[in-house]
Structure formats: C-alpha cells, structure tokens
Amino acid sequence: MTDGPAGTGDVECVGRRWPLFRLALAASVLTILTLGVYRFWMKSRLRRYYWSSFRVAGSPVEYVGEPLEKLLGFLIAVVFLAFYLGIVNLVLVFASFSLFQTNGVAYLLSFLGVVPLWFYAAYRARRYVLARTRWLGIRFGLAPGAAGYAWRAVGHWLAVILTLGLAWPRMTFWLEKYRTDRTTFGTLTLHQGGNVAMLYQVFVHLMIGVIFSALTIAIALANDNERFLWLLIVFLPWAVYGLVHYRVHAFRRLTDAKSAGGLSLVSRARVVRVARIWLLGGSLALVLPFVVMSLAAYVVISGATTDGAYPSEALRVLLGDVLPGWAIVALGVVLYFGVFVTFGVLRHVFITLPLWRHYGETLTLVGTSTLPRVAQQGRDAFEEAEGIAEALDVGAAI
C-alpha cells in the first residue's frame, strides 16, 4: 500500500452518551404515545445523530432520510404484505391442521416463506439508507439487486446449515462482496477485494471452541460420564471469544480489502475492546430494565396470587381505594412499555454508541488526495424506502 495515492483521513467520533440518551428516551416515549407512528421520526432522528457523530477527515457524515418518506414506504409495504400475511397465514394454518393436526408445520412453512423476503427487505433497506447518506456533500448509493441478494443469501444459509456452520466465512465474504461491489460513492464504485481464505484464518478460534465443546458433550454422553464436562469451562468461553474474534477480524480484513478509485480503508478495531463493550454494556443495558421489570412483576403477582385473578383485577383490589380504574390500567401499560423503552434506550447508550465509536475511531481513510476527482451522482428516489423491512421487523442496529 506504500505506492498508493497520498493523504489519510481519520475518523473522529463526537457522539456522547448523555445527549443520545435524552434523544433516544424522548423519541421512545413519543413512539409509545403515538401508538408507534413516531418510530419513523425516531429512526430518522437517531440516524441523523449517529451519522453526524462521525467526522471523517474533518467533514461530518450526514443522514438525509425523512420520516414522512419512511411512513409512505411502510404504507406501500402494508398494502402488499397484508394480503400475503393474512391470506397465506390462514391457508397455511388450515392446511397444517387438516393434513398434520398441528400448527407447527404452518409456522415452519410461514417462516420459510418469509425468509427470502427478509433478505430482500434487508437489501432494499440498505439501498434506502445508503441513498440517504452523504459525506462531503456526495451521495452514497446501492445499485438494485435485492432479488439476486435474496436467493444468494438463502443458498449460502442452506450451505451453512448443511455444513453445520463450516460454510459461514464463505457466506460472510460473498454476501459482503455482493453488497460492496454494488455500493457507490458519487461517481466511484466500491470494490471488495480479498478472498474467502482470509476469513477462514480468523475463523479458527470459533471453530476450535465449538468443535471441542461439542466433542466434550458427545464424549460425556457416550460414556455416560459427566466428569468430562468440566472441560466446558475452557471450551465454552473459547467459543464465545472465538465468535467475537471472528466478527471483529472478519470486519477488519473485509474493510482493509475494500477500495474505490484511489481510496481505501484501514481498520484497527480490537477484539478485547469490542468484547468489553458487549460485556459491560450488555450487563448494564440488561440489569436496569430487569430491576424495573421485577418491581412491576412484584406488584402484579403479590396482588394476583391473593385471588388468582387477572393482573388488572388484582391491582384493582390492591389499589382500588386509592386510584381510579383507568389510572391503574394506565400504570400497568406504562410499566409494560417502560421495560421495553429502558432496554432500547440503554442499548443505544451502552452498546450501540460505544461500538460505533470504537469501530469509527479505529478506521482510517487512505488516499484522500484523490477525493476532489469524485463527483455527485443522481438522487435515488426509492419511494418504498425501508417499508418492507419495517413491516417485517428486519432488525437493524439503528
């Protein structure tokens, strides 16, 4: 890389926990008060915050997606998906009960039917997000190709399942390459270099951890001898470490092998740091909502066990002299959603932002002297936005 174009740009992360906490909390509460409608605004605002927290070579990244276009995309998706989910589910449940006397088959078929759609939606959501992302005033973009992505992803997953996970790095690489090679920055098109082998090199720890854990259990079961199981104390954490190791190093190798024109990236993300964020952040984000939930459960159960009635009735008995009925119902609803909100907000503050910051600050852009040659590309209107993904709950980090 020594003979590449000159100039490097660092990534500075200016996002802080407290402002993000306030933003996420206010937006979550509004989402609940509006029966979920505000979630389109919440997504737009949080993305604006996260994107703008990255200053690459002195210029912030900007997210320009609008809430109303997300709402429109969602409505478009509902019109089409409602037919699928309503009629297909009904027919599947009918067929499953008439032919197999269980609804398990229906759930399975329904799930399998949604899987390709899920990948399709994920690709299209990515297209929307990239089309609404700008840096240095230049738009990113993703070429159409959701159907191709969906069947490739299904094929790769089948291979992963059939090989008991051994084909995972192969899937990681080819799907990343499919997405990257279709990603544009203005007039530049990204290229994913490298190969599958480089990912297998960082897959070793995970493989050792999983294979030895499985062998330990198998031997213990075969010999009906539980004394071997103490070996799991070593192998299970090894497998967990291997998972983080693989995620971080696969990201690094894939990032280092990306290029566009004279630009390339270098990532120095660290496994220990990522593992610490997951460990510390995860426990913080889980413990606090757990406290809220236990309190709520205590109130409900202590009332409910007296006569085995509904929670709402039990609470009525418990607090009936103090509060009117509607206030108690409202209290229950607030507690119920309070747990979800707390968990979501704390996840942003203790997991997503720290990870975002770490991956960002360890990233370097190389070859910035070629940037002035990059020109703008046209706007990708893409009316459906991330509607299908929104409707199907395709999990996105933000």
Add this chain to the structure above:
Amino acid sequence: MSGTVIHIGAAPAPFAGTALYLDGQTAGLRPAQLRIDEGAGVLVIRATGMTPPRWPLADVRAIPDQADPRRMVLAVTDDPVARLLVEDDETLRLLRARCPNLHRRPKPRGLWRLFLWALAALGAVALIVFLLVPLLANRLAEFLPPEGERALGEATLDQVRHAMDTTGIAPLPLCETGAGQAALAAMTDRLLARADLPYPLQVQVLDHPLINAFALPGGQVVLFRGLIEAAEHPDEIAGVLAHEIGHVAHRDPTRIALRSAGSVGVLGLLFGDFAGGAAVLFLTERLISATYTREAEAGADDYALSLLAEASIDPGALGVFFERLRRDNGETPGVLAHFMDHPATLDRIEKAANAPRPDALRPALDAAQWQALRGICGASPPPG
C-alpha cells in the same frame, strides 16, 4: 436572540465570518468567507474557484439532531445538497442572530400522496381482516377434517390457559375432581342424548373466577369455575352448556380460530415490533369472550332450546340466570352478554319455557350431583 447584535447608527454592524462550504457537486471541502448583503438580506459565500452562492437569510436552515454541539451544519431551502459547516464560535453567534428561520422545519411535501396511501393501507387491512379472512375462514371451516379441528382446539386451549395464567409458572389449572366430572358428564350426556355432533364433546372446567364459558374448535367446551359458583340451579348451567354446544355444532369457534390466525399476522404488521405479543393476547381475549355474529348467537340459542326440550330441562332457567347476574353485578358476563343486545332472544326463551308441558320437566342434575359439580375444583362449595 437578535438582542446580541448591537446596532450602531443606521446600518447593522458589518458581518464577516468563516465556514467550510460543500457544493454538493464534487467531494471537496472549501474554506469560505461569509458576508451579508444587507440590502438584499442575503448570505454571500465566497470561496476560490466558484461564483459565490447567495443564500437568502430567511431560507437558511440548521440541520437538526447533530451530534456535535459546537458546530453547525447549514443548508438552504432551495438546494438539497449544498452545505455550510460552521465551526467558528463568532460566526455561529452571528448567524444564529441573523438567520430568523434557522430552526424552522421544512414544509412537508407529498402529504396528499401519503394520505392516499394511508387510505389504501387501511382499506387493504380492513378488506383482509373484515372481508377476505372471514369469508375464507367460513369456507375453510367446513372443509377442516374433525381431527384437524380437534388439534386446533387443543392448541387454542393451551394458548388460553397460558394467556390467563398470572403466575407465569404453569398454565391455568383444569378442575378434575372425580365426582364433579361425573356430574358434568351426566349433564352433558343428557343434553347430547339425541344430538348429532361430528366429534365427541369434551367439557372442561377452568379454575378461574370469571363468570364465563366458551367453545373451542373440535368439540371442546370450557366453563369457568366462576360460572358454576354464580349459578343457583343446575338448569342454569345446563342452559349455558347447551348454548355452547350449539356453537360447537355450527362450528362457530373453528371459524373464529381460523379468522384470528389470519388476522394476527396483519395486526402485528401494523403495530410493529413492541406490540407483536399484545396482538396475540388481544385475539386470545377475543376468542374467550368470542363475539359471534348475531346469526351465530341466534343459531346457538335455537340449537340450545331444542337440546333442552329433548332433555326435558327447563329452558327458562337461562333467562332467570341472566336477570339475576345483571341485577347483582350490574354488568353481564361474556357468555350471556348477547342477550343484552338482543332482548328478543330472551323473550323467545321465556316463551319456550312456558310453552311445553312444564310438569314433564326434570332438573338437569339431582341434588347430590349438583353438590358434586359445585365442588369440581376441589374447594368446598360456597353456600347456597
């Protein structure tokens, strides 16, 4: 805000500032000098190698929700890509003072389209939930083989028992005292003496204080402990049971269960992730206090009347039960609620009660059996 600018003489203090300009055409960050053309009320952005863009002060907007509190990203309403990055404190202060609409949100566009799609989405969901799914469910219910219906009913009962459990440990228990079950079986057999059902009937009691009963697909009828405790005469329970058997015979629960299978997915779609579980609960609730159509209720009542007549049980007890519950509770519990909306049905039952030879009527259970039924949940039966 504008108080921070000190006006001396006729003209405001001359404005000068620095910023970085992005023209949105090439990937270059240009250092720029800012001036205000006071006559035109326009911000003039000067950078090398371009004709200076002129931004009307009233059209300058700050991009919201930025992570960096010390800097500002500015845009102008008629250019979607050009940006001005302001980092200099003094420039920031002056711009905040001079741009009156900095934080005004852009006027939303395409609201009409949005409204049309919202209508279309509501229409599609309504069409599916209220028309297509019920239509399809009604047709399919007739083709579901009895074994399939049984399985559907068992799965649904499991769901109901888990949904109504408040301890979070085990599903709501069934009442299975031997003598009580025998009494219930005797009552059921007497009602079914001449009935013709596609599958054997299974009547169970749930240990719950609710005054209710419901039917499930595949010949399952569930009574709540509360119903048995509220009744003062076995004929009252027999009336409720006969009514539920009517629903079973007409396959009403199967229709509802299939319908909810179709509706759950659609409702989950609308309300997003956090209400996914709530939608299922809502529909389970709907199944318990099943809101059948007026025709279905009338059909079940007709069927019940004929069963009661065949078994020589007083059909009028149902009306007495209903009146007493309404008087004592002020509201009518689920299973009898349809009388509230259709008092004509109650009149019909009372006429039926008066019509046949009342001397031929026998109570649905004898005193000993009635005591056993009242104790079906193991606890000592309440007095009365």
